[in-house]
Amino acid sequence: METLWFYIVAVMIAVYVVLDGFDLGTGILHLFVARNDTERRTVLQSIGPVWDGNEVWLLAGGGALVLAFPRLYASAFSGFYLPLMMVLWLLILRAVSIEFRSHVDSRVWRPFWDVTFSLSSLLLAVFLGAALGNVVRGVPLGDDGYFFTPLWTSFHISGDELGILDWYTVTVGVTSLLALTYHGAMWLILKTEGVIRDRTRRIAGMVWPVLLVLIALVTVLTFRIQPHVPERMNGNPVSYLFPLVALMSIIASRSLTGRGKEMGAFLTSAAFLALMLVSVVFGLYPMVLPAAGDAASALTIHNASGPPYAMWVALVWWVPGMILVSVYTTYVYRQMRGKVKLDPDAY
């Protein structure tokens, strides 16, 4: 049961990363690929009807976390207090930038929100990556399963005083920034035409090789910093397929972009993100929050899970609930399929 919910939560977070990933990436690219008001509204309208729903996956994943792993939720959320508060402020700023920007037609108002939107998207991408880095590296868990770390200390990953940001987690953060920028670029290429698409293609071409280098670097670092990952993967050599197929996906995505297969390029980029996450999740299992130093005090799916009855009940409503969600998500995406056509009333 815990294992099942572990995968459910993991899948919901993966869906969140793939979906909100493209609108975060779109936000990062916003200032660079769209220069005038019409172009910027086109970019905003490409994510307008869906960004909010994409973000709901984060909340729904969070809800599933409380339900299935209350100790993990309690420990991680209080331990990552400061970065989470900043993530909240960034989420707030980003959401109001999208919603408020087009209400007032002014050369003071709109550029302000454009910059806020882009900057908050960029920082969120870095923070989400750094968060993943922390979960992989481990945190200084006490006997009671709690911890608290400042935002940064000395940026070293060893020693008594770990910080949220160190050179490993920052590297993962930058990798996440590039991966989401690339993913956002695939979305914009799919949804736009003309000058926006041309500029986006150019940026995607620059981001892609750097991303590959960083992915290789992060993979090597991860294997050294979290020995549990290579142990677990060597125990099940088939699991090397996850990162391998992820790598093939991102290569395929580049070649599909070159051949104008926009949908394929976007989907392979999505597959790349999802499979990288699967690799991490598989490598950490059964840990959900590794401990830095003493591996025995890690939170695992066994010592962090909630009561079994609650998980059974939740499964009964979760399955039909998700079917409903996919029905109307599909409906919304179908309503907006194809290239963006500028609507004067929206965004």
Add this chain to the structure above:
Amino acid sequence: MDPSLFFHRFHFAFTVSFHYLFPQLTMGLALLIVILKTAALRTGDSRFDRSARFWGKILGLSFAMGVVTGIPMEFQFGTNWARFSEATGGVIGQTLAMEGTFAFFLESSFLGLFLFGHKKLSPRMHWVSAFAVFAGSWISGFFIVATNAFMQHPVGYEVQANGALALSSFWALILNPWLVWQYLHVMMGAVTTGAVVMAAIGAYYLLRRGDEEASAEVRTHAEYGKIFVRTGVMAGLPATILVLFPTGDFQAVNVANHQPAAFASMEGIFETAEGAPLAIIGQPDMERMRLDNPIEIPRFLSFLTYRRFTAEVVGLRDIPRDQWPDNSPLHYFAYHIMVGLGTMFIAAMLLAAWMLRRGTLYESKAMLWVLMLATPFPFIANTMGWMTAELGRQPWLVYGVLRTENGFSSTVSSGNTLFSLLGFMGLYTVLGILFLFLVTREIGHGPGMEPVPSGHGAGGEAGSMPPPSGSREEGR
């Protein structure tokens, strides 16, 4: 009080009070918009459609504010109240996760379609999207009140060996006897907010109309003002009455039966008495344990609570001090302000409805001023209502099970909490100003000038907007 605990409590109190200003408006307006859309679909009168679109813009702003201030609430259970989450996640995780699955996806998927889809969608599908936004927001309210009801009156759980609570009956949790009345009470409070705001803006448009020299736009807005005032009053009258009875009445009886300390505190009862008086006004004096300058109705509290004038009501003196709500005077005032405002809403709505029936409301400047100036008060009343519920629950997080001092994140220091509290205060001040600025602009733009050809059936007004004829509107 432990300084960390104080800051964690203030942090949650501040962020949730600000947050709830918006969902109450969203939930109230969502229902009123469905009513307007239904009227548009039934009559084919494009003015109802335009009214719905105008209110849709306000709803969109309010919804966005509700979302961005709501996400921090879900985070804070973990960031600031970690030991509470660890202890109760096995129960309230259920309702919180259901809210995400059944409410948030529904709202977020259909809000965009409702706001921007009026040209793409068929009238019927557009109605469906308005209804889905309404349903989503009310389902969301249900699961949040269900979570709160568990904290007020825990049911359907058992205590595990490690001290954490585990769900033992899903149906007991969802059919919590506390939940029914609290949910309906909260929802009727939200409809009151939506109705008063709609009537108030309608009243503003009507008052602005002035005399003959008013511009065409002002005169058009005044015509919409009539629709807004009428819809607001017709929805507000039943809502304000239902807030009091039966929902508020049964809610108070639940408090009296299950939280006697909270009941004595909110009513300002210090002495146990058979035939307890109902205090209308007075200031609790916690040192001398009495109510100063009271204006009371003798024996009436006993009657209201137990339907007998001689029934005994337990006073605070006979309840151990560690069971008292620790902000008892604030609790008392919150409750009395809520009840006082609620009573005035009923009086104002009755009068307005009576004048509407007689056909004098749109011409009565005095009544229109009253409606317009009423705008902030339902927000205050709803906030005071939540303060009554939450201050009365103290000193417990889960009533009788988990005390507040055992629920906060002890690893998060008071300095870190103060830092994020100040951050939220600054950010929310800016957000509040922006919201008022944008809503004021939308009100200034109004529902628009140019007539929209109604895409379906009757109406089909070409040229100028015809003034609504009284006969067409009566009886809807």
